[in-house]
Amino acid sequence: MKFERYGIGIIKGMTVTIRHLLRHPTVNQFPEQRLNVSRRTRGNELIWSREKCTGCATCAKTCPQGAIEIVTATNAENNKYEVETYRVDTGYCIQCGLCVEACPYDAVFMGYSYERAKYRRGELVQTNDELLESPERPASGYYHPDIAGKLPVQTLLVDKIVEKRK
Amino acid sequence: MTTTELMTLKTEPFVLNFGPLHPSTHGVYRMRATLDGEVVLDIEPVFGYLHRGIEKLAEERTYTGFIPLTDRLDYICPMSNNLAYCLAVEKLAGIRVPERAEYLRVIMAELQRLVNHFIAVGTFLNDCGAFMTPVVYMLREREKILDMFDMVCGQRLTYNYMRIGGVGQDIPEEFLPALRKFLGTTPRFIEEMEWLLKQNEILLARTKGVGILPRDTAINCGISGPVARASGVNRDLRKADPYSIYDRFEFDIPTGEAGDCYERYRVRIEEMRQSLRILEQVTKQIPGGPVRAEVPHLIRPPRGEAYAHLEAPKGELGFYIVSDNSIAPYRCHVRPTSLINLTALREMVRGWKVADLIVIFGSIDITMGEVDR
């Protein structure tokens, strides 16, 4: 004759919840307290390097969403092939990173920044100079290990103390 | 004796819509339930609210370009979807995957299984009415895994990590220490979850013997995964049809007998333990070397068709691909786990109460992205 159902499970469960009362909470207070994102993070925007780009349009062909548009032209003065328009519709972009992976000249990077919401749909379409790297638009190390090495180390929840409070 | 005979008052059944926007339908699923008071007489599932035509979209994307879209099928476990699709294309094109990539794939697939079971168990217990607590604890543990996925592939939900012929990038050097740390803490966490609700009398009363899926019905309906194993069907594709390198690891397949909601919950917890066991072995054995076979970017598989399946966390996930030797699949079909597991719902819920309907539905563990595709 076994007595199993007399409330011991309820008491056990309640010890677990009360123990959590004495522990560090896991959450962090976002706008004030920011964690480092991954070094390979695929942030909200694409970064393009005008110097390295040859206008081969491999990125545009790879893009599953067709979000990249490239117009190339021949410069009549020095008879050189150059990129006239490089336009990314961030509204269509799904941040898959295939363009970065495909680019044979390492001219495209994923962005490291986040919180890039815009108020108008039109502002999501970025052209030429809006796509260049700048201090506000750092590049992430996705498929670029050299950049990844310089970025801060990612904060991990595994390292965080969630045990008893001191 | 039927319900109407039991009742002395003359009543008539009424129809109640659960969903498409309901706290417990895990997305936009809709059940038209015919109720007699609190008793469920019949349900009629209505779905398609999340249909995005992913199978059709595959036909106009390149083979590589479809990988990000497989993330959106079962958005709880995209790694498994990626892997299933890549296995199918590799089978079609006859590509051999490097050794290290196989190990990385196993790591990701097993971590993904843990993620899915955290979510499944957490939301199931939440459906039972344990007010948010199990979900929050489970999400906390899931967060640790998502951090690791983020470290590897740069995203927390849509990984797009597997590639045809390997994986996208090699893992960074801080990955394996983090994984070992995670493997050190998680068994303790699972013990804590067991303390929280395993023996809870109310949970036992709510789930034991509720929503029984008999073994025959499970087989006839093509149910797979933890739901089928809880009914005593000892079938796990990792053992039954070993793909990748699963034949190198030691692990057990937990099965239940009763086939009720409680058994499904137990099977998932046990599977989490087995996944940790596999991960322990993988971290010890992982070799060096390349992570990606030499595959052209615009791969053109030979004319033909292939079906590859794997044991996704929710059950058997298969991709069927027909190639016409172009850069895009001629036809791509997904064998969705959730949709097929959902087919037995009506058999399970009839005669139970409204509250049980929610619990049984939660115990099947579905994702609407996969049901509607």
Add this chain to the structure above:
Amino acid sequence: MMPNLPMQAVPPDWPGGYWWHWLFFSILLIAFVVIMVMGAIWIERRGMGRMQSRLGPNRTGPFGLLQPVADAIKVLLKENIVPDSADKLVHWLAPVIAFAPVMMIFAVVPFQNGALLADLNIGILYVVAVSSVATLGVFMAGWGSSNKYSLLGAMRNVAAVVSYEMPLVLAIVGVVLVAGSLSMNDIVLAQDIPFILLQPLGFLLFFTAGCAEINRSPFDLMEADSELVAGFHTEYSGMKFAMFYLVEYAEAIAISAIITTLFLGGWRGPVLPPWLWFIVKIFIVFFFMVWTRTTLPRVRIDQLMALAWKFLFPLALINLFITAIQVLVWPDALPWGLIIVNIAIMVILVVVWSKFFKLGWGRLEV
């Protein structure tokens, strides 16, 4: 803030007789209840947050103390939506009817020796009678909304309250037998040893039945959010929703206050002033409710009924029987021996009775 003023049950001789006295203290009581509810909401959200490894609201005011105020302002400013097919009058009247009786309970709760609005000699009977009227409001809300979720929630509530009145009252009778009075004030005065020690089984029964009566988790079936969206107040918004929200917490505070009065020695306690003891004890009981809500899953409607009629009701009868015998035969000189005997009886009864529960029933052939 506390009605710390009158020490005697007889109202002072104010101009206009009793009426001014009652008006003044009624307003004071309502203010007290509203502030207690805010405290309760804060404790629930913060405490639950910490137990769930979160922080809880912490942006409004120090430690998020003003969160209930902010919530109240938000919800009062919201649009009041009445469904087209609703029974307008019933829909409008329901929150009022649910609100009034909860406030009336506090009239007989003693905050200090004699500090209560009306020292009725049938105080506890009055509490039992008045508290079940709130169900009427809930049922009107469910019926008047013309929503099937609301109706199901309201039906569940009526069923639960009707069943749980029985063990609730029987548990109270045990206390009344020991105390020898129905007046709340006299019950507190009789507790040289808190009745939780003399009546442990009665306390357990009363706490369970009380939770079920006011629909706190694990018996929160009437607004089971994972099943019935929001239960009986699915169709309520704005001010009327705020009323129901207030009622929910005021009921919890009321039950905590009654438990404090009946089992925990009411306002009695060393060092601190009596009214502070009373509030501290209320919040301790309420914290216990928050704790159970954080941990436990919800029971099913038929299991709820089974618990009432197969577990609580027989145990309440047995408890009453044992208490009656003890009151008659136990020597007054040995109260501490009684405590040990009663706790042993409680453990044995609960363990033995739980054997009768079967799992996995409840399916009907359809």
